[in-house]
Amino acid sequence: MNVLVVTANADAPFLTQQVDALEARGVAVRILPIAGEVGADVDRSPLDYVRTVPRVLREAGPEYDLVHAHYGLTAPAALAQLRLPVVLSLWGSDVYGPAAPVSKLCAPLCAETVVMSDAMRTELGRGTVIPDGVDLERFRPESRARAREDVGWSADEYHVLFPYSPARTVKNYPRAERVVAAASRRLDRPVRLQTVSGVDHDAVSTYLNAADALLLTSDSEGSPNSVKEALACNVPVVSVPVGDVPERLGGVDPSVVARTDRALVAGLVDVLERGERSNGREAAREVSIERTADRMLAVYERATGTRVADREREREAVASR
Structure with missing residues (x-):
C-alpha cells in the first residue's frame, strides 16, 4: 500500500x-x-x-x-x-x-x-x-538517581515535570505553577516545576525517569503523548480530566485525576510524599x-x-x- x-x-x-x-x-x-x-x-x-x-x-x-x-x-x-x-x-x-x-x-x-x-x-x-x-522500547523505567545525574537535577528537591513550552497557552502553565507552589508549601522539601520542551525525543525518557511526577494542566487534549510516555516509565501522573487521560489512568497507582486546584494540590502532595513508582507500564501496553x-x-x-x-x-x- x-x-x-x-x-x-x-x-x-x-x-x-x-x-x-x-x-x-x-x-x-x-x-x-x-x-x-x-x-x-x-x-x-x-x-x-x-x-x-x-x-x-x-x-x-x-x-x-x-x-x-x-x-x-x-x-x-x-x-x-x-x-x-x-x-x-x-x-x-x-x-x-x-x-x-x-x-x-x-x-x-x-x-x-x-x-x-x-x-x-x-x-x-x-x-x-x-x-x-508509545514506543515501549524507548520509554521504560530507569534509575531515578541516575537519570537526575544525567539531566543535572538536585537530589534534595522534588521534581515535577511539565513537558511543554510555557508559551503554549492551551497547556495552561500558570495553573501548573500555582499547583506546584501550593504543594511546595505543604511539604518538607522544595518542589521544583521542571519545564522540558524542544529536547531530542530520545532524551525525553531520561527527563521522565528523573521526575517524581508528571503534571498536566491543559485546557484541552486529545490523547496526550506525555501521559502515555510517563505510564511506560512508571512515573506517576497528576492531571486534569482532559482527553483520554481518565481512561489511561484507570487502575494506575499512584496517579491522580482532579478538576480543581485544591484537588490537584492534594493529589500531587500525596504522590510526592509516597515517593513510589506507578504501575503504569502495564496500562501503556494497550497503546x-x-x-x-x-x-x-x-x-x-x-x-x-x-x-x-x-x-x-x-x-x-x-x-x-
Whole structure:
C-alpha cells in the first residue's frame, strides 16, 4: 500500500513513530508537509494551507492508494484531489479549538476519520478511536538517581515535570505553577516545576525517569503523548480530566485525576510524599506503537477496500508475467 501523508507537523515524534511502524507492515509512506514554518509560539497562516493545495494536486497520482491527512486544517488540501480516498486523523485541538469548524465540515467527506479519544468521537459524532502509540522500547523505567545525574537535577528537591513550552497557552502553565507552589508549601522539601520542551525525543525518557511526577494542566487534549510516555516509565501522573487521560489512568497507582486546584494540590502532595513508582507500564501496553499501528493499518484497508496481502499477491503476479 502506498500512502501520501499531508501533515502540519512532519517532525512530530508520534507521527514519525507511526510511519516507521506502518512501513514495517508493508506500507510505503511519502510525507508532504504544509507550507510555511511553525514553532511553539508561531502558527501557520491560512495562506500556508492554501499554498499546499496545488502541491497535493500534483503529488496525489495513481501510484498512491490513499491520502492520510493529519490535523483538521490539512483536510481541505487532501480532499481537493478527487482521485484517492482520504483518511483524516484529528489531534484534539482541531476538534475543540478554533479549527473545529473545518474538522467537522471535512470529516463526513473522508473515507475514514481517526480520533484520539471517546470524548473526541462524541464531540465529532464519528470516528475510529486510535490514540497515538508509545514506543515501549524507548520509554521504560530507569534509575531515578541516575537519570537526575544525567539531566543535572538536585537530589534534595522534588521534581515535577511539565513537558511543554510555557508559551503554549492551551497547556495552561500558570495553573501548573500555582499547583506546584501550593504543594511546595505543604511539604518538607522544595518542589521544583521542571519545564522540558524542544529536547531530542530520545532524551525525553531520561527527563521522565528523573521526575517524581508528571503534571498536566491543559485546557484541552486529545490523547496526550506525555501521559502515555510517563505510564511506560512508571512515573506517576497528576492531571486534569482532559482527553483520554481518565481512561489511561484507570487502575494506575499512584496517579491522580482532579478538576480543581485544591484537588490537584492534594493529589500531587500525596504522590510526592509516597515517593513510589506507578504501575503504569502495564496500562501503556494497550497503546503501544505496535498495537496502534495494527489498528491504523485496518483503517487504511477499510478506506481502500484492499488488504495489503492481496496487493502484494497482485504485484507478485504481475512481476512473474
